[in-house]
Amino acid sequence: MLTVKTPTENKDSKEKKVPKKFITKKTREKLDGWLFVAPFAISAIVFFIGPLIAAFILSFKEYGLLDQTSFLGAKSVGFDNxxxxxxxxxxxxxxxxxxxxxxxxxxxxxxxxxxxxxxxxxxxxxxxxxxxxxxxxxxxxxxxxxxxxxxxxxxxxxxxxxxxxxxxxxxxxxxxxxxxxxxxxxxxxxxxxxxxxxxxxxxxxxxxxxxxxxxxxxxxxxxxxxxxxxxxxxxxxxxxxxxxxxxxxxxxxxxxxxxxxxxxxxxxxxxxxxxxxxxxxxxxxxxxxxxxxxxxxxxxxxxxxxxxxxxxxxxxxx
Structure with a gap:
């Protein structure tokens, strides 16, 4: 017995064959935004936030400029400084x-x-x-x-x-x-x-x-x-x-x-x-x-x- 496919069925079959995108448009826009911000964020962390945190930790320690050890291993002096x-x-x-x-x-x-x-x-x-x-x-x-x-x-x-x-x-x-x-x-x-x-x-x-x-x-x-x-x-x-x-x-x-x-x-x-x-x-x-x-x-x-x-x-x- 012959079966005739209706236009609706043909349309559904075509839609099913179209592969879904792995990254949606919204996700792509977010990713692009983060990529644009990344250079500034990385430079801020490396040259501002990182040294700021390091200096704050250092302010509670006794550490010399020419000391061989890391400042993290330096002697802690509390609020003495x-x-x-x-x-x-x-x-x-x-x-x-x-x-x-x-x-x-x-x-x-x-x-x-x-x-x-x-x-x-x-x-x-x-x-x-x-x-x-x-x-x-x-x-x-x-x-x-x-x-x-x-x-x-x-x-x-x-x-x-x-x-x-x-x-x-x-x-x-x-x-x-x-x-x-x-x-x-x-x-x-x-x-x-x-x-x-x-x-x-x-x-x-x-x-x-x-x-x-x-x-x-x-x-x-x-x-x-x-x-x-x-x-x-x-x-x-x-x-x-x-x-x-x-x-x-x-x-x-x-x-x-x-x-x-x-x-x-x-x-x-x-x-x-x-x-x-x-x-x-x-x-x-x-x-x-x-x-x-x-x-x-x-x-x-x-x-x-x-x-x-x-x-x-x-x-x-x-």
Whole structure:
């Protein structure tokens, strides 16, 4: 007896013959995503997360840079390294110097940067020239800047020759404890203010000009427009610059290293937290103690950032 296959049966048989894909489209998309992320994830684990965990373990051990054994097999000292940090007089001096430096540099940086940003944002001629002129020092390497200021502040340098006109006796600014840190402050402000100026400039350009025009029609002075319009609307920019500036100043290393030739002198007057960390780790080889210093610095930076964030949030809420 003959059987006739209906079109439906033929269709079903064809569908059954089509092999199922081993990897579905959704799985393939996930796999592609992981493959794209993999280079970053691997580099982060190898160069950031791994060393971070290793340094944290190391901070609880007594380990030297030239020790033959692995740091995992080094002698454990518990919290002794951290206790030693808080009892270390040189670290205390470095902490004082760093905070003094930060308290001087941060306000000067932000105020000067904001003023310069307002100047280059105003209706003046040759705006592009002034923007480039103010920003160029930021592109100069810290080594070059330090060498320039060593030349300016030396005994027979430009500054002393200028002060000599007014009868002021010459002095070697970087070798006197009273003036060494102040000279580094001036150097840091000059070399970094351009970067913060550019960030402030971007914030100023986001403010609608109609607000200023309306305030001017209402009879508001330039000072009133600045405090009532400009400052409130660039608060996020101020917060960003403040956090970056504080973190940058508390991590200051290169200028102090070059000016003091790595010793933080004279009389530890230019010793900073990071310079002390470097000396302990790579000059004296105390990797365990240096790791403890690193995590104390991290805790200080993290705490200050959280405090700044909360203060700005409270001001915005009010």
């Amino acid at each position: 951290y206790i030693r940090v808080f009892n270390d007089e040189v670290f205390g001096k470095a902490l004082t110097n760093t905070f003094t430096y930060s308290l001087c540099v941060v306000p000067l940086q932000l105020v000067i940067a904001l003023l310069l940003a307002m100047v280059v944002d105003s209706k003046i001629k040759a705006k592009a020239f002034f923007r480039a002129a103010y920003y160029i020092p930021t592109l100069t390497s810290a080594v070059a800047v330090s060498l320039i200021f060593l030349f300016i502040f030396k005994v027979d340098g430009v500054l002393n020759n200028f002060l000599n006109i007014f009868g002021i006796a010459p002095r070697n600014w970087f070798t006197e404890p009273k003036f060494a840190l102040a000279a580094i402050v001036l150097m840091a402000v000059w070399s970094s203010v351009g970067m913060y100026m550019i960030i402030f400039l971007s914030g100023l350009q986001e403010i609608p000009q109609t607000l200023y025009e309306a305030a001017e029609i209402d009879g508001a002075s330039k000072l009133q427009r600045f405090f009532k319009i400009t400052l409130p609307l660039i608060k996020p920019t101020i917060f960003f610059n403040l956090v970056v500036s504080v973190i940058g100043t508390l991590q200051m290393f290169d200028q102090a290293y070059i000016i003091s030739k790595g010793v933080g002198g004279p009389l530890n007057s230019t010793m900073t937290m990071v310079l002390y960390l470097y000396n302990k780790a790579f000059k004296e080889g105390e990797m365990g103690y240096a790791s403890a210093i690193a995590f104390v610095i991290f805790a200080i930076l993290f705490t200050l950032t959280i405090i700044q964030k909360r203060l700005f949030k409270e001001e915005e809420a009010n």
